[in-house]
Amino acid sequence: MNLSVLDGSNGFRLDGGVGSISNAGDVNGDGFADLIIGDSAADLNGRNSGSSYVVFGKSSGFDAVMNLSALDGSNGFRLDGATINDLSGRSVSSAGDVNDDGFDDLIIGAPLANPQGVLTGSSYVVFGRASGFDAAMNLSDLDGDDNGFRIDGPKLTAFDGAVYDRPFGGSVSGAGDMNGDGFDDLIVNAPNSSSNSDDSGPGYVIFGRSEFTDGGVDFPPLPEVREPMISINLSSLDGGNGFRLNVLDRYYLDAISLNSVGDMNGDGFDDMGIGLVFEKYYGGSYVVFGKDSGFDATLDLTGLEGEDGFALGGANQNFVEGVGDINGDGFDDVALVAGSTGPYSYSFYSSAYIIFGKSGDINPGNLSNLDGNTGFRIVGVPDDDFTGRSFSGAGDINGDGFDDVIIGSEYTSYQNNDDDASYVVFGKSSGFDAVVDVAGLNGSNGFRINGSVELVSNAGDVNGDGFDDVIVDGNIVFGKSSGFDATMNLSDLDGSNGFHIDGTFGGVSSAGDINGDGIDDIIIGRGIVFGRSSGFEATLNLSDLDGNNGFLLDRIGSGSGFFDNAISGAGDVNGDGFDDLIFSSSGFSYVMFGKASGFDATVKVLELDRTNSVRFDGASRWVSGAGDVNGDGFDDLMVADPGSDPGDDAAYVIFGKSQFAGTVTYVGIPENNDVFTGTEAAERFDAGDGNDLLIGGGGADVMYGGLDDDTIRVPDLDFELVDGGKGHDTLALDGNGIHLDLADVRGKINGIETIDLSGNGNNTL
Template sequence: MAILLSSLNSTNGFAVVGSGGSDNAGKSISASGDFNGDGLSDVIVGAPGANKSFIVFGQANIANPFFNLSEINGDNGIEINGDETTFGFGESVAFAGDVNGDGFDDVIISGEESTQSFVLFGAETWDNSAISLSDFDGISGFRVDLEFDSREQRGAFVSSAGDINGDGTDDFLIGYASLTEDGKASVVFGSQDWSSALVDASFLDGVRGFEITDIAPSTGTNSFSGAGDVNGDGLDDLLVGTNVIFGRADWSSLISLSAMDSSEGFSVSGVPGGMTSSGVAVSGLGDINGDGLDDVIFGASVASPEGLRRAGESYVVFGKQDWSDPTIDVSSLNGSNGFHIVGVNEQDSSGFSVSGAGDFNNDGLQDILIGAPNADPNGVNLSGESYIIFGVRGWSAATVDLFFAEEAEVLRLQGVGDDDRSGWAVSGFGDFNGDSVDDIVVSAFKASIGRDSNSGVSYIVFGDAFSGEDIVGSDIDDLLSGTSESEVLSGLFGDDTIAGGGGNDLLEGSVGIDTAVYSGNQNSYSLTLSPTGTTIEDRRTDGNGTDTLVDIEFLDFDTDLTGAPFDLQQFGGATGLNAQDFESFIEFYIAYFNRAPDAVGLNFWGTAFANGTTLEEMATLFVDQDETRATYPDGTSNTDFVTAVYDNVLGRIPDQDGFDFWVDMLNRSEETNVTRDQFILEVLRGVQDGSPDRAYLDTKVDIGAYFAVHRGMSDTDSASAAMALFDGSQGSVNDAVAAIDGFYQDALDPSNGEFLMQLVGVLDNPFA
């Protein structure tokens, strides 16, 4: 089964979006802890381009398929800010487990090309949603500086280590990789006493932690991880490059990988890595084969299996109690002791990132998550692809070829846009949304939303979200019908008609002009447009569920509002615009009609603009509308027109000189070539930033956006009534917002409401 990440619709997952251009949010992610102790798993997202990291708290009943990190407010998460002493803060992030024994999981963060890391303790409530480095004071957290000195060192890379010394508190691991010199790693033991705000090299004394040396130069950013309990002795183990170090109660201050014997751990040989920037990606998996022992994975993104250059290959090694042989070569993996996972195409870099996926399909076995950020699924260059390989009790296969794997074995998660690099970082969750099924997160750190280039997107995918079988069309015009289950219906070629039926389905039209069919009245549905995808929700309790639409051109309801199928092609282009573009369109509705836009009209004009219609052309087209002719019937004088527009836009009469000028220019339009649409454009352009006029108009724009963009309503009488309440005072703003909220509650009625078209991810909600 293949799932487009753009198909996440809040019922099967959602997108977490960087707050600004070049943030690279999701370059590092981790999602295996409960930071605020509410019983739900949380995710930490590194945004090194913004010198920040964000923790997004787990929550049930996700309503929006699109969450911008700028919406972090302390209740839904926190923001952790670097300062002038950090560069690329968030380059590496991890849940560290509960390192101080207070019952809350903690996080650890490092920056690019920095030896410093920062541990922040979890807590139940966060009065301040923005955390600064000064808060790492020994009470809320602490700074780690182990002073690894290397001209070639590439930063501190952080990970949980589990409880490797058996003292009941979790430990953490910091690796320092280098391209040309031997790397190092340090383990710091958890403690219930963190009175110091600084952990330095003196902690590596064998009692509070230790240092690991003789790490190969090829070891890279994903090469350090906790392993789980691989040898079944009750203590957690460590992964450092291609080495597994067994946990034990007593440690010396220095562990040399080159001097380890079989009682201390083992190494995996034959893993391609070389002198690369990625090295080998490693992770503990949990128990994927049902033998009661934890397993581990080694990803080699530079491997060329079966002659596929740099397709990438990963190697799963099963846990066992007897490791008398301290070395296992990947060529010996035969299905009983582990297996190979072969990438799909040349240059895919499968295995660049690896993680346990928890029990994603809810079958009682742990699953595997692998990222291939250079893959080109569906021909989209470097959009990236990730794979969930399901655990199997009594595993016997020596190889899983991701190209040939059946849907019962592998779930494919396909990237969205050119150069998004989805799968750059991946992580299993635990249960984020409270449905008792484990979830996963896949990041696309180079994804761009609207005009925010490289803002980054992390996709949270809910476990067991698609329970039905795939329904696939052919190369002719197909009629595809789903069941009450949540399914994927793919039309492939031809002009297809697709009816998902019940459940939360993914409808993929692919090539051709495709139509999605829905029962009942169009007014019972809510359409949500976002930069990451399109969803439609049937608000009836016994209806068609919430579906995700990909390459669908028309929606056909039993009762269509216009008597014809709804043409999605006229509305979807608005999702790629920025806030300033939309504010310009809203200003037209205010200037011409003194009302909020209707959502259908606003998205129509937004799509037209995205397809090349200019603001000047749009202003002219507004003149030739039925509503314009009704508002300004034949015989409306230029004096009345100028007065009305000034009142609509600025809430006041014009100054006399300006009034006389524009009336004269319009009266002599054949001579001056100034028309009413040009006059409106100039009035809007002439509103000065920082002036009372600007504040007045901006507030009207906010009211208009709240009505049409955030609430998605299109009733023009309600749009006029809400705007008429505003007189420039704060009280009138409150009245307008309250009125819109009331209209919205009525609009949600599944029997007597209205067709809603909400746009998310383009404009911030000013009244949230």
Template sequence: MRVSRSLPALSRAVALLAPLAVLPLGCAPDAGPTPPNFATAEPTSSATGSPLRSRLSLARHAALHHRLRLEGCLRSEGLEVAVGAQADRLRISLVRWGRTDAWRKGGASHDLASGCVASGSSAGQAGGRLTVEHQGLLEHWDARAMGLEHSFVVEARPPGEGPLSLVLATPGARVQVDASGEAAVLRTPAGRTFHYRGLMAWDASGRRLPAHLGAAESELALVVEDAGAAYPLTIDPLLTSPSWATEGNQASADYGFSVAGAGDVNGDGYDDVVVGAPRLDSGANLDVGGAFVYLGSSAGLGTTAGSIPTSSLGADTYFGFSVAVAGDVDDDGYDDVLIGAPRYDGGEQNEGAAFLFFGGRLGLVTVGAWTVESDQAGAFFGYSVASAGDVNGDGYDDILVGARYYNNGEANEGRAFVYLGGDGGPSTTAAWTAESNQQGARFGRAVASAGDVNGDGFDDVLVGAPRYDNGETDEGRAFLYLGSASGLSSTPAWTAESDQPDAWFGDAVAGAGDVNGDGFDDVLVGAPRYDNGETDEGAAFLYLGSAAGLSTTPAWVAEGDQAGADLGSAVAGAGDLDGDGYDDVVIGAQDYDGAAFNGGRVLVYLGSATGLAPAPVWTAESGQASASLGFSVAAAGDVSGDGRRDLIVGAPGYSNGELSEGQAVLYEGCTAPDSDGDGLCDLVDNCPAVANPAQTDT
């Protein structure tokens, strides 16, 4: 996926943290060519082509990042960046640099034309760089797999006292920098967001220099502590934007409350996604809800959804509260989609229902859908839905549904139901049910396929009960039930608890895939109210599979490290995002305060032979207060057929014209290339320009 380029000989490589990407840290690549003068292309050859295609036309220059649909247009006012052919553009220009007591004015040392090569124009040789030559400073724009790399080379120490600063103007855009100073969100007046992150700086000897971002209105500052540094200096962040984003376009729709990969519903070889909006209104009926399926293609996800009709549903149904791929329950070669509506009224108020829609050559078949209800008032059946995998090994995928408030001897104990797949679809009678047998435990708040944790050839299921008590009030518990030729076990083969009051362990559960490559599937459990230094920071716990089943103690724990972050409010197996043969995971922290209060955060952790990495390889945050990015997270499969695994993330509190309309965004993963041939995808290689399989370079 990545096309790696060397920086000029006077610089060394730099670490860039971008959506699903880590670029090189502090290693010495082969020397590149001498930097070009302004407005000349620096072509490179590549057998696979480059994400950047450059074309020079007089003094006009356009840089097209085809995969991310980023168009860069260099003008006299600086670089304009847009997604696709949108009129909504972000402008970035260096307006001053140096020190606060001795500023130097930014601006190209050559005149720039105001025109720009049209988007989609035929490209010349693949590869290229846009370079602006300022007095005493070179500014470069390069396409990388996950965005536009924006680097500066400062040739000599400028006069004055204090740190070195480069100030970028972003006219009309709102700039928000997170509390750490490591990332910024740039929001255009029309609501398009761009992320500026991964700021790193180093001197001529390769020494890393402290650096951070700062903001004031429509200006973004890159601040470097350069005391004692050997010049020239290199300063190098990354600008990117999600490759796909859609919105609810209705106030309080909560679009993105639930997201899921839909499998391949039309059999065209591209994976699809489904997004839920449980509070979408239908005419005069409020909070009917909605679910939207977006089909994959060679160009990625479409922006026009195939919505599922809800005209037969009444107000307050909350259709789309939960969404999932059901697998192929009727074995017809098309994946099917499952939608939960926990406040559906059939014969009983708020009994809830689950709806199955079959895939077909033209997409989802939205008539004649399979529907099941709980037949108990207030059960909230469909609060959670998931594929159960194939729990009995008959070749048909099965369905798992949770009813958080189901009563059977104990009020609000909760129940989980499994319906077996077969010719013509699943049965409407549950083949298996389980309960918590404890009042108020909310068993079934979260349900998931665990994969095959013990390697016996049958899929297993995981159920969360976040208010379960066993020594501590509302500590929560997760339950694992093993599959077999006769179906699921009637008693759990494994349970785990948080051993901390009010942790809500089991509020989210997921199969993690096989994160350590031992042949056994592993599981994730979220506890969004877990405390360990910070109140309600939240945590996610990984339990490893084995021939004996799941481990009794977690092999790995991640925490929010911020009070009220609610990390673990959403967890999911991400598949193998970096193409190294180990599955990875994605975790949401819906109330994380980064660039904005309760903006939310998403974190990706990579698998390896030793398990999950202790630190995330990638994070994303929302620059909008109360957007709750990461409220829902899921593997999207491969929506463009490029061999990369993708992620879909929901932000139901997002506003852009309508308050809390919600948003869903897609981020793409990585497989090839391995630029230096050391067996590590460039995304996880700390030095993709130098063979370094042991990752020992510093």
């Protein structure tokens, strides 16, 4: 059938804002079926407020074309959405006779309505009646008694600060009389209210009844919307809040090691070590000195000249580790792991080098110049094993006041791949040879640990006995004052001298003291195991972590071996007295703040929020704590990612601070109509109650209106968060030529009922 032949007798055409369309039942009780048409883009009460049109049926007299603008109350009527961007009419349907008054009712979905200050969505039920329809009606005029009521969606958990774009009311329908009480029922769904898929989410069946005063619909409690997580793009680092380290080379970057190396030059600022592994096993190592100020936004590693750090030459060095103060001279030392080509052209990590810190110029030049006074080389048994396959400072494992080192050595017999071992070399005040052969360890100068060794690390003092401990794969070896044999076996750990950890894991390291109990904690893969003074069994399974003895991180990046640097201790980044974690997951880097208690057995990354974490966008593959590089009392961070092309690689240093959202610069007076005017700096406004005016100055501001009716004015879109809170709040664009795309700022604007585009002109939505 060709629709152009419709002439009123065989059908007709509807013009004017037709979107969704549905049977409406018999709304006016005249015996003829009616239609409802939704147009969510209509703008009679603000852009995208939406409208819906009801067309009454009749026995005859239809014209070939009916324009919806001609509805006058006798032939149908219009229902207008409450306010801007509600998308009222996105879904429309007959509701049946919900209140059992003999007239069919209507249900209209407005999925982006925000009556609770967040985009929970609403649905409107409009009661049918015999007559008295005006040409137009505002859905905001429904009173819950005579003409209909509004159903507000439950508050949804907004993971990572994201607010889903089709919440409650995205799909609506009548459900018939499901419970047989004589009242027709409703069904409304809330797609995108979970992260399982693009359209997943619960549906709600609401039973009809005779009265719906004040809406009369109660939902089971769902998780409250969290304050959106602060998200900081690493491109915003400007030297004052951190800086970028350019990694320039003609090869593709395969891996990078990022570590704090302590204070090598004794100037009071922690320094950073960067080790690079490019394709073809070519590598390079760098040390960047900390200082109190004067960082540029970008530092090229190839341009280090001694004052700001140095590059190391000689050998094919790949990885850099801080190892504490091995020779007890008051300057922290650094270890380098160097690769070489072994049998069958396979790359081996055959040596490790210790470079002693000192004041002034540290750079030893070529590593072959180390002579025992400036540092030394550690070699394996035999020389073509994987000595240095993993390497770490060990803390002071024997309590003699000198820091020690631990070296992982795979394939100590090249013909027997199962003959793996690690070696602990004790520090001392002097008397190091230029070359230390681990074959000479005898218990007094260090010892050998037999057993599988993929990863080694300092553990801190896990059992609180005053001696630092070490991690060897999934095993914790306790330190002690004396009595080390030349060789120990991991299979002999029994809970008194250390313990085994079972479970799937990749990286291992010390976590610092996450829960602030005075005992160091450890990272085993995605498990955080809390230290304690006693009570370790011979074996601990990660599946037994319950929040009190540790926890698991959900959705952490995967990997294995030395290259699994997806999680690390971060130090105390926000200065609250608890050490923090830094980890990567799903393309972002996160810092999770430590606290005294209240850990779940499994911490879900997607449920973190601004109260317990901060997210960094722009690099995520390798992460590490950096110590306090700028000496401000807050520990700093390092993150890195390989670029898509050679020479496009970068690492970033992020300075810690008390609040990444900016300190609370403006605090409202209770029951006062406050007026705050900001500056170009990143600031935080907490206005509290009252009809407040908040004027941003163009920084990365966080602006909370709080209670009552507030106006928040911004000159651009560089703010981190605008949250009007309760009441009827207005976001005003003060600038010129600003285009506000709500899709681009999703998660940055909450609790706003009105958007004022007037500003200085040319602003658009």
